[in-house]
Amino acid sequence: MNTNHHTLTYDESFEGFLTCIFYLFERKLERVDVVKKSLFHQNMFSTHLEVLTDRVQAERVCRGLKKRLPKNEYKRLYAAFLSEQTEVERLLVAYIRRLFTSKRSFAGDYADDTVLQLTQLARKVGREAHRMEAFVRFKLTKDGLYYANIEPDFDVLPLVGQHFKDRYADQRWLIYDLKRKYGIYYDLQSLEPVTLTFSNASSQSDVWFDESEQAFQTLWKDYFDSTNIKARKNRRLHLQHVPKRYWRYLSEKGGGM
Amino acid sequence: MALERIREKLTILADAAKYDVSCASSGSDRTNTGKGLGNAKQMGICHSYTEDGRCVSLLKILLTNFCIFDCAYCVTRKSNDIKRAAFQVKEVVELTINFYRRNYIEGLFLSSGIFKDPDYTMERLVAVARKLRTEENFHGYIHLKSIPGASDELMREAGLYADRLSVNIEIPTKEGLKRLAPDKDHKDFIKPMRKVKNEILQYQSEKKVIRKVPKYAPAGQSTQMIIGASGETDQQIMYTSQFFYEKFNMKRVYYSGYIPISNDNRLPALGTAVPMLRENRLYQTDWLLRFYGFGVTELLNADHPNLDIDIDPKLSWAIRNMQVFPIDVNHAEKELLARIPGIGMQSVHKIIAARRHRRLGWLHLKKLGIAMNRAQYFITCASKEFEKRDLTGEQVKRMILQTSQSKYRKFYNQQLQLFDA
Numbered sequence: 155m156n157t158n159h160h161t162l163t164y165d166e167s168f169e170g171f172l173t174c175i176f177y178l179f180e181r182k183l184e185r186v187d188v189v190k191k192s193l194f195h196q197n198m199f200s201t202h203l204e205v206l207t208d209r210v211q212a213e214r215v216c217r218g219l220k221k222r223l224p225k226n227e228y229k230r231l232y233a234a235f236l237s238e239q240t241e242v243e244r245l246l247v248a249y250i251r252r253l254f255t256s257k258r259s260f261a262g263d264y265a266d267d268t269v270l271q272l273t274q275l276a277r278k279v280g281r282e283a284h285r286m287e288a289f290v291r292f293k294l295t296k297d298g299l300y301y302a303n304i305e306p307d308f309d310v311l312p313l314v315g316q317h318f319k320d321r322y323a324d325q326r327w328l329i330y331d332l333k334r335k336y337g338i339y340y341d342l343q344s345l346e347p348v349t350l351t352f353s354n355a356s357s358q359s360d361v362w363f364d365e366s367e368q369a370f371q372t373l374w375k376d377y378f379d380s381t382n383i384k385a386r387k388n389r390r391l392h393l394q395h396v397p398k399r400y401w402r403y404l405s406e407k408g409g410g411m
Numbered sequence: 412m413a414l415e416r417i418r419e420k421l422t423i424l425a426d427a428a429k430y431d432v433s434c435a436s437s438g439s440d441r442t443n444t445g446k447g448l449g450n451a452k453q454m455g456i457c458h459s460y461t462e463d464g465r466c467v468s469l470l471k472i473l474l475t476n477f478c479i480f481d482c483a484y485c486v487t488r489k490s491n492d493i494k495r496a497a498f499q500v501k502e503v504v505e506l507t508i509n510f511y512r513r514n515y516i517e518g519l520f521l522s523s524g525i526f527k528d529p530d531y532t533m534e535r536l537v538a539v540a541r542k543l544r545t546e547e548n549f550h551g552y553i554h555l556k557s558i559p560g561a562s563d564e565l566m567r568e569a570g571l572y573a574d575r576l577s578v579n580i581e582i583p584t585k586e587g588l589k590r591l592a593p594d595k596d597h598k599d600f601i602k603p604m605r606k607v608k609n610e611i612l613q614y615q616s617e618k619k620v621i622r623k624v625p626k627y628a629p630a631g632q633s634t635q636m637i638i639g640a641s642g643e644t645d646q647q648i649m650y651t652s653q654f655f656y657e658k659f660n661m662k663r664v665y666y667s668g669y670i671p672i673s674n675d676n677r678l679p680a681l682g683t684a685v686p687m688l689r690e691n692r693l694y695q696t697d698w699l700l701r702f703y704g705f706g707v708t709e710l711l712n713a714d715h716p717n718l719d720i721d722i723d724p725k726l727s728w729a730i731r732n733m734q735v736f737p738i739d740v741n742h743a744e745k746e747l748l749a750r751i752p753g754i755g756m757q758s759v760h761k762i763i764a765a766r767r768h769r770r771l772g773w774l775h776l777k778k779l780g781i782a783m784n785r786a787q788y789f790i791t792c793a794s795k796e797f798e799k800r801d802l803t804g805e806q807v808k809r810m811i812l813q814t815s816q817s818k819y820r821k822f823y824n825q826q827l828q829l830f831d832a
């Protein structure tokens with residue numbers, strides 16, 4: 155039992171985080187903080203250890219978790235992790251410690267702070283993922299690729315890839331997260347993560363897109379305007395559903411990036 | 412130019428379709444097969460929202476707004492002097508597929524004015540759905556209108572391609588229908604509803620025995636009633652809803668506040684406010700029937716034929732039935748917990764899950780997200796503090812209204828208020 159305080163840093167990936175979990179259980183560390191490498195500040199009261207991501211160890215933790223949790227509960231932990239909030243590592247460590255030591259299942263213990271906060275984070279991420287499934291707007295490029303930009307609040311690309319693969323099984327598509335600078339690409343067979351470098355030419359230039367693209371964006375805006383009932387105008391409700399930060403990517407709201 | 416012509420048709424025929432408020436794309440879990448295009452998500456996806464706050468998840472259009480009928484409440488009635496247009500089948504298919512590929516929509520909602528006769532119109536609708544499914548290999552959501560009076564054979568075929576079928580009765584009472592749409596017979600609405608209901612039942616029972624039975628209208632049927640056009644009471648509306656839920660296995664009934672579109676003296680005049688608050692209360696009542704286990708006669712009856720405007724129907728029921736309360740949240744069964752004002756179904760499930768681990772007190776309940784300003788008068792929990800005064804329903808209502816922040820306050824506040832737009 156090691157009672158010194160340790161700070162473990164990792165490479166911000168979920169596998170890296172699980173490796174940290176493996177490490178703290180293996181070394182029986184009592185007082186631990188797990189922190190993303192980029193957010194780490196040297197602290198003289200704590201021993202710093204940089205944990206290198208180990209696939210095998212991460213797999214073991216993953217299997218251990220899946221054995222003790224129903225499938226949707228495991229997914230919820232993963233979703234909470236994707237929220238990128240600074241407190242999420244502390245919450246997950248507390249939750250996982252309790253999971254491996256307690257006899258009874260406590261997934262429904264909503265009166266417990268850790269469970270409640272993780273549930274709330276997971277719900278926020280889930281809602282953002284659902285919004286991305288709704289707000290992704292593809293544009294057809296000249297070489298037959300359907301391309302879309304997004305800037306989600308949380309890292310939801312890992313959660314939405316399967317949905318788009320199932321739905322658009324017969325068209326090549328690419329969704330790019332401009333904030334996090336990576337995307338996923340579907341080539342009619344499988345999903346691949348990709349990074350892109352943008353040339354100086356504006357990404358809004360019509361040069362890249364198929365000649366029918368502008369026509370369909372116009373028709374979509376026509377449809378959107380016609381389907382509105384002015385006598386029931388409710389700006390507050392409208393903004394609640396479509397916050398302004400999403401308007402840049404919705405051609406019907408004047409965006410179209 | 413071809414684009415200009417399509418734009419004009421789309422604008423006219425989408426504008427005419429907007430009064431059909433059904434927008435759901437949920438209820439069907441149709442999967443993509445053989446590298447086709449699309450799938451349908453069980454919970455539905457709202458791809459955008461209009462400025463009136465409603466979701467846009469389908470391409471909702473009329474195939475044509477020519478119509479042989481003259482229903483007083485309808486913008487496409489025969490006697491109305493408006494621009495008429497019609498889509499070709501292939502134009503609708505092309506729009507649907509291209510919007511779908513760009514993730515603008517979940518699918519198509521196709522209605523129509525009645526051109527020539529019901530069967531002629533229904534046949535064109537079915538042709539669009541057939542083309543999408545068989546030629547374009549489309550697995551997204553399709554919602555077709557059942558044209559009143561359409562033949563059984565056409566309705567049978569429609570259900571094989573569509574996820575949902577609906578026919579809007581619009582006017583809740585027979586007398587109202589006779590007054591506002593004299594050339595329509597209420598039996599015409601029932602005919603396709605009954606056929607679809609029976610087909611659904613038959614396919615469902617066959618599926619129990621044979622695995623490879625095709626899907627038939629997996630998202631069921633729905634209908635719509637206009638609120639405030641025919642002078643009906645809330646009781647008449649909700650009893651009609653209950654009838655359709657029970658006798659036709661309706662999945663949803665929609666309530667649409669009447670938007671004045673003419674100066675016909677049978678209807679509210681142009682400029683009359685849309686009854687949005689009443690519509691909201693009706694939806695709340697509808698939810699109580701479907702998800703909270705209430706019976707329609709408990710909420711509306713001869714003593715109480717209209718819903719309260721200033722409080723929600725569950726609170727209204729509670730203050731008329733104070734003998735049921737207070738309820739102990741740590742021991743009551745699910746059905747009773749659902750009846751507590753300020754506690755929604757999600758909170759009910761959370762309470763039941765959380766109380767297995769510890770007895771819940773006020774602080775726990777507050778953290779779970781219960782509306783304390785209402786629930787506090789109706790519950791006890793793991794605490795010596797609770798509402799001990801013997802309050803009447805009216806007293807509780809007054810206290811709640813004083814402390815609440817309803818967004819509808821301006822509609823029922825006794826003091827003079829200027830209405831916002």
